[in-house]
Amino acid sequence: MITDRHAWSRPELETVAPGVHRLPLPLPNDALRAVNVYVLVPPDGDGELTLVDGGWAIDTSRDQLRRLLGGIGAEPGDVRRFLVTHVHRDHYSQAVALRRAHGGRVALGAGEAESLQRVRGRDTGLDAQVVALERAGAPELAATIRRWLEEAEPPPQEDFADPDEWLTDGQALDAGGRRLVVRETPGHTRGHVVFVDETPGVASMLYAGDHVLPHITPSIGFEPAATPGALSRYLTSLAAVRAEPDRLLLPAHGPVAPSVHARVDELLAHHEQRLDEIAGGVERGLTTAAEVAEALRWTRRELRLDEMEPFNRMLAVLETEAHLEVLAAQGRVRRDGESDGTTVVRNAPA
Template identity: 65%
Template sequence: MSTAADRHAWSRPEPEAVAPGVLRVPLPLPFDALRAVNVYVLDDGPGLTLVDGGWTLSESRDLLDAALAAQGAGVGDIARFLVTHLHRDHYTQAVALRRETGARVSLGAGERGSLDVMADRAAPFAAQVVGLHGAGAHDLADAIVGTAPQMSEEEFADFAAPDDWIADGERIEVGGRELTALETPGHTLGHLVYERDDALFAGDHVLPHITPSIGFEPGARPGALQRFLSSLALVRARPDRLLLPAHGPVAPSVHARVDELLDHHSARLDEIERVVLGGAATGAEAAGALTWTRRETKLEDLEPFHRMLAVLETDAHLEVLAAQGRLVRDADASGVLQHRAA
């Protein structure tokens, strides 16, 4: 049986060669749940291409400097960042380093709408608060509004627009080998994975130890879970490859983990259908009848942020169950979505 220490060994600040011309560099994150984000350094001949950039943190920058120096390089050798999605632990350090070095930053075209919402300075978690009210979690919505962090001007600057918007299917040559960008919406609307002949740079789409959060982004967009499941099916239909995830260790098979994720969501759909048939009418009630994380924690024992993600993920499953005709979903006079047997 693996221990917790074994599961987190991947996050130690120890760069690892994981494929020809590819160095995995785990960079730290300021919270325990994810611990680190993997940035992949690809030797592109005269320069370097990085898949994802990390979070703008002094400790992250120091570790990236050290990892590159060990390879006889520095941040000035980075020519381009290929960012999988807009979340700050993937995007912001790339933008910060662009200001310093002039490196190009590329992002999936599907993230444009989310960046536009951020440019309008919408309140943090505004879309999520709307979703919580729709799920009947009014007290939690009020708590989130009261505790949502305000972004500083410096942090906001790290969400500047990219140099390139990458389209689905776009092909990019790196180090004499071709990467194909595949649009895999679900975790975010514009999430990309980068497919190479021997490996998949999977971002947060396929993670080896956890199930990715669904649709956590600035704009409210129904259908996130169905998009995620369809994106998993898309990746499953491609040839199997080495899994290079953004969080967690490298794994030998993309297909094996995709199968586990599909099985998880199928079981979760069945479980949520049962709790609704047992009397849970709203997303908040259904989430409260479930347990969360590998520790099977009760909803009320989660921190407010993770409770928010749990309620919204439950609501995303309820949306799919209604689309499949397994439940009826409609709003009451106050706008709260109610669910019942079909």
């Protein structure tokens, strides 16, 4: 039977559990299609609503949020608390915009503070990535991205104001009559958090943001305050989630899935396979992340690097570089800086 793997992005409200509803909000011109936000409604139906993630602060998203909330007899002004998994615009910016319009409180992981500061300092959010591309042996791609950034309109600074509350690991929250516990899950971004629903008497759920996605492998370290080691942090975070009891997966992109464990196992296996493939490329004499990325296949469609548009080529090269960092930490390759700033990789001595 053929199923539509994008059915989850249709503009329809889905009730996940009593008092928990999934609202897909649009991401125009984005391959992700939509971002899920989850509205938590108090058991008596008479109280403040909580939104897990906020969406992108654009008119089409705000209008769809209003329409979908109407399906449960609510409106955006009824949301008084926003619990945001990470700082990316499709998760954070609309929460801040709605706070500005209606009040309420926004909470975000404490590890996102530096990225917010950089965005407000007119960092495009990709400056570190352009430098990383140059070091990875992709100067032409870096120049293409730099030109694109110079032509792009900077993000509205007011949509990246600080939250009202910085969240920390293990913090317990009362949200919509439910008990949520914050778990720090760095990797996708340094300050990414997930929310574990530990409400007594109901099935346990994980509001996973972009940490665990059912259809795609999350990008790693894609943030203004990017630092080395993002993939190591991500793999450690995945293992920590896998060590907890299994739960219903409520992702930011894609359909609700029955098992966090099953998807985490797939993601860990994917990265192990990628590490082996990349190590094999170095053994064959490929010397930069860009060269290795060109030898790999990407996405479910098994595309070559040159068949992808520049933004996704950038993600592919940077993901390759992140895997090379892990391989170097494991002693499987050696990374050396050259005089022109390029990082060259070679087989580690036996």
